Amino acid sequence: MFGMPPVVRRLPAYEPPVGVAGGFVIPRPRPRPIWVPVPEPPSPVFDASRLVGIVLEVLDGRRAARLLREVAVPVLATRLGGLVRPRTTRMVRVPRVCHPSRFVAEVSVTVRREGRALAVAGRAEHRGGRWWFTSFTVLE
Template sequence: MRLVRPGDGVDAEVRAVAEAAVRLVVEVLAGTRPANQLSLVAVPAVCRAMAAPRGPAARGRRVVPPKVLSTRSQRPSPSVAETVAVVAVAGRVHALALRLEHRRGRWRCTALETTAP
């Protein structure tokens, strides 16, 4: 075990992919973006999990734009990055955890956990 400082070993490319993935996930959770657009940054299993029904749509109600409040990333190995984020969706604060893996020349989200419904 070692202490990992924010940004420790995380280059600009990984940080940009992680932040884009977090933004896409938050927008899908908020219902402002279709889940199939996650295919830009995520493997099919993650896309399918996010496409599952998430409760009734907010028809006729004002949609509160989602916000990414903070993110932190680390690289436990050269081909793996892990990102955690605190986000606001529908006025409630939730946590996200993403695992990014470098495969076939690009970074992809291979696992996702969230406290959001």
């Protein structure tokens, strides 16, 4: 008595089969089209470590100030060129990059300079096939 499986009986079907109700064919409702946005192509490759490293090396006097003209817009290159002083700055971590749009990158990184930890923030824009810093600040 204890070793017998329980008896399972089938229940009658509750809903009619799809497309048939009382002998009549019910047309299926047409699915509504769903608007799917076209995915935006990925951002062009942005090497944040290299660009931030170039600017920091110029600001420390380890590279020529003319290199700023290759990575920054002219107004920013001129402003940063006036901040060059002999010192040692190194990146503590890999830069964090955020892309608010396809051709814009915002960068932040922690650096160590003269025993102090400082934050660096910058904004780069892709123009003419290259990334250019339009803003760069060492927050002291």
